[in-house]
Amino acid sequence: MKKRTIVVLFLIIGLLLSGCTIFQNRQEKNPLSQDQKNTTEDEKKDKEKEITNTQPEETRKVTLYYKDSGGYIVPVVRTMPKVESIAKSALLALVDNAENRKDLKALGLQPVLPANTQIELAIKEDGLIRVNFSKEILNVESKVEEQNMVKAIVYSLTEFENIDKVQLLVDNKIRETLTYGTEIREPITRGNINSMNNTIEGEQAKLTLYMYNHPTDQYTYFVPITKNIPASAKNVETAIQELIETKGEIADLQLDIPEGTKLYGVDVESGIAYVHFSEHLLQITDKGKLSNLTKAIGLTLKEFGGIDGVNLVIDGENNNINSETVAVPTFANTY
Secondary structure, eight states, X not given: OHHHHHHHHHHHHHHHHHHHXXXXXXXXXXXTSHHHHHHHHHHHHHHHHHHHHTSOOOEEEEEEEEEXXXXXXXXXXXXXXXXXXXXXXXXXXXXXXXXXXXXXXXXXXXXXXXXXXXXXXXXXXXXXXXXXXXXXXXXXXXXXXXXXXXXXXXXXXXXSTTOOEEEEEETTBOOSBOTTOOBOSSOBOOOOTTBOOOOOSSSEEEEEEEEEEOTTSSOOEEEEEEEEEEGGGOSHHHHHHHHHHHGGGOTTOBOXXXXXXXXXXXXXXXXXXXXXXXXXXXXXXXXXXXXXXXXXXXXXXXXXXXXXXXXXXXXXXXXXXXXXXXXXXSSSOBO
16 A cells, blocks of 8 residues: 555656646747736837827917908917917917918918018016017018008917007017008007998997808808997897898908898897898708808807807798707807
């Protein structure tokens, strides 16, 4: 019995040693051995770093003003990297160069600042920002272009909450005027963008109307127009009536509303403006044109406050045309 027991023990020990050797050999061949596991984990971490590094930077939306072929200034909300000097980055996006022209090609818009313009700026107290431009800013082709350039600069900068007025300098000097006589000696505030410069007797008020254009057939942009009206007449109904009547007075911009269309009234209920039109509006069968008209009306009514949506009504019936309320957009143009 003892001899058999000793033999059995030797056999068991032999099998155990053999098993350890086999396991060791298998581990060396196993692609998930410890060393290879570490390598795999390192590669995984490297890939994670690579993915993280390719994520977009922190961004913010900025409203910039460009020009179109008709000489109008057009606001466009764009997403830009959030950098320390976001105001300077905004102005650099207005400079005429290959990159900016490429960005704006689909919209049919153009940069407003001459090529190679250099920019430095400093924010002062009381909402004033001083902007120093290089002499290239003097290289414009007409007075209208120069005036629009200044408006675009001022409007773009005063979109920032801490900026109310802009002082323009050229080569670190305060000038009386630019090349074509645009006055820049005093700080400039926003006002009268794309003004019709129409004359009104007595006390007047300013009304902002919106029309649109799509020169590239890829994008429709909306343009604010400033019109003078009697101060006593400024209300939501007058705004739409003026929009209709102004259609024929504005070149290079559109308003898809049939000739003879009459406005019967505007009712505002719970933030929704119900705009009552004559049956002429039924001639609009294209959904895109109807959408553009509704948006133009909404943007025009937006300045009165408290209006969140627009609903077009035909002769009091709400089922002949757009039966759904369209929300008034936060921005005129987003790209």
